[in-house]
Amino acid sequence: xxxxxxxxxxxxxxxxxxxxxxxxxxxxxxxxxxxxxxxxxxxxxxx
Amino acid sequence: xxxxxxxxxxxxxxxxxxxxxxxxxxxxxxxxxxxxxxxxxxxxxxxxxxxxxxxxxxxxxxxxxxxxxxxxxxxxxxxxxxxxxxxxxxxxxxxxxxxxxxxxxxxxxxxxxxxxxxxxxxxxxxxxxxxxxxxxxxxxxxxxxxxxxxxxxxxxxxxxxxxxxxxxxxxxxxxxxxxxxxxxxxxxxxxxxxxxxxxxxxxxxxxxxxxxxxxxxxxxxxxxxxxxxxxxxxxxxxxxxxxxxxxxxxxxxxxxxxxxxxxxxxxxxxxxxxxxxxxxxxxxxxxxxxxxxxxxxxxxxxxxxxxxxxxxxxxxxxxxxxxxxxxxxxxxxxxxxxxxxxxxxxxxxxxxxxxxxxxxxxxxxxxxxxxxxxxxxxxxxxxxxxxxxxxxxxxxxxxxxxxxxxxxxxxxxxxx
Numbered sequence: 001x002x003x004x005x006x007x008x009x010x011x012x013x014x015x016x017x018x019x020x021x022x023x024x025x026x027x028x029x030x031x032x033x034x035x036x037x038x039x040x041x042x043x044x045x046x047x
Numbered sequence: 048x049x050x051x052x053x054x055x056x057x058x059x060x061x062x063x064x065x066x067x068x069x070x071x072x073x074x075x076x077x078x079x080x081x082x083x084x085x086x087x088x089x090x091x092x093x094x095x096x097x098x099x100x101x102x103x104x105x106x107x108x109x110x111x112x113x114x115x116x117x118x119x120x121x122x123x124x125x126x127x128x129x130x131x132x133x134x135x136x137x138x139x140x141x142x143x144x145x146x147x148x149x150x151x152x153x154x155x156x157x158x159x160x161x162x163x164x165x166x167x168x169x170x171x172x173x174x175x176x177x178x179x180x181x182x183x184x185x186x187x188x189x190x191x192x193x194x195x196x197x198x199x200x201x202x203x204x205x206x207x208x209x210x211x212x213x214x215x216x217x218x219x220x221x222x223x224x225x226x227x228x229x230x231x232x233x234x235x236x237x238x239x240x241x242x243x244x245x246x247x248x249x250x251x252x253x254x255x256x257x258x259x260x261x262x263x264x265x266x267x268x269x270x271x272x273x274x275x276x277x278x279x280x281x282x283x284x285x286x287x288x289x290x291x292x293x294x295x296x297x298x299x300x301x302x303x304x305x306x307x308x309x310x311x312x313x314x315x316x317x318x319x320x321x322x323x324x325x326x327x328x329x330x331x332x333x334x335x336x337x338x339x340x341x342x343x344x345x346x347x348x349x350x351x352x353x354x355x356x357x358x359x360x361x362x363x364x365x366x367x368x369x370x371x372x373x374x375x376x377x378x379x380x381x382x383x384x385x386x387x388x389x390x391x392x393x394x395x396x397x398x399x400x401x402x403x404x405x406x407x408x409x410x411x412x413x414x415x416x417x418x419x420x421x422x423x424x425x426x427x428x429x430x431x432x433x434x435x436x437x438x439x440x441x442x443x444x445x446x447x448x449x450x451x452x453x454x455x456x457x458x459x460x461x462x463x
Contacts, residue, residue, distance in 0.1 A: 011456070020195045022306070026306070031191065034185070035185045
């Protein structure tokens with residue numbers, strides 16, 4: 001068994017999961033912020 | 048003892064007609080097999096017999112895939128063309144993959160120009176983006192975290208594949224089966240130049256996606272109590288502005304692209320498809336992407352992948368292990384989502400039904416439906432569909448991001 005390869009795998013797992021959570025936390029903030037745009041602004045813009 | 052009817056005339060006629068060295072080799076092999084059988088040379092006969100047996104096994108596998116597609120309705124749009132492609136490419140003397148003089152045959156050409164250059168997976172993502180409605184995500188944003196947690200299976204499976212002796216690129220591509228997302232699986236395998244594994248990886252990804260209603264319930268039941276499965280969740284419907292829906296795909300593309308530039312092709316295509324859906328002025332394009340484009344690309348994608356499944360490339364231990372790892376990936380994905388929900392419940396006043404976490408995989412909308420059905424089985428008045436759909440949509444985002452992470456991290460380690 002290649003120990004070095006397993007370490008690399010663990011590194012990918014750690015940073016990969018951190019990356020996925022990091023990006024989705026950024027998306028979460030984005031969704032919260034965009035969700036605050038009131039719908040009436042849209043109808044005003046349309047007018 | 049030479050076999051009398053193995054004469055040169057037939058060989059010459061066939062070679063004249065096809066002009067191919069493969070034909071000579073094939074007929075020579077048939078002659079050798081017959082000669083070995085006649086002379087009682089069992090060792091040679093069994094070697095050659097295995098060669099021909101491989102073809103028949105591939106015919107059988109192709110037949111099974113077609114059967115599952117037609118009879119069991121398992122991802123028929125993909126499994127049927129893949130199954131037929133598997134039969135096509137194993138017909139002796141066929142030139143559909145490699146033609147005379149080693150030039151690509153028609154499907155070899157299609158593979159090189161549509162899959163190997165990642166065109167089809169990206170086009171499929173435009174279609175998928177045009178099909179997705181992200182509104183449920185805005186109703187329950189916290190469900191986004193399950194789209195991340197359910198990607199745990201990707202990394203757990205990658206580690207399991209490493210333990211089984213696969214190299215890092217192969218293990219990464221196998222793990223991505225857990226993205227429950229065929230195009231991402233194909234995209235990553237291509238980026239890592241794993242041509243020979245694309246067939247088994249695609250078959251595993253699409254087969255298990257269709258088996259979500261069978262795979263997820265036992266795993267969820269194993270990890271949750273009856274009381275937990277009965278948890279009801281509040282849902283407040285709120286209207287989402289059009290501006291929000293338009294800004295979302297644009298900003299997501301920019302954010303994901305800045306974090307992982309390798310993700311731009313996938314995330315960008317997905318979000319472009321979503322933008323043409325939500326902008327409100329491109330209904331015809333949106334409809335074309337959802338129907339015509341999706342159907343056309345799926346049709347050619349399936350059969351082209353199927354034609355990579357030659358006996359030589361498919362019938363080996365790696366294929367069996369990949370199929371097994373695919374199952375492991377889906378089990379770990381489901382477990383990751385459920386356990387993460389249970390973990391969050393430790394700190395929350397308003398509890399989450401942990402089954403919703405399992406919907407964080409990308410198999411949309413099948414997983415959300417499975418969760419709603421399970422919730423209803425426990426309590427007929429329990430409605431968790433909207434939350435499950437939100438988690439499921441998040442899974443679409445999460446799987447693309449996870450696939451991109453694998454590409455970035457392993458790509459750097461492997462010097463790609």
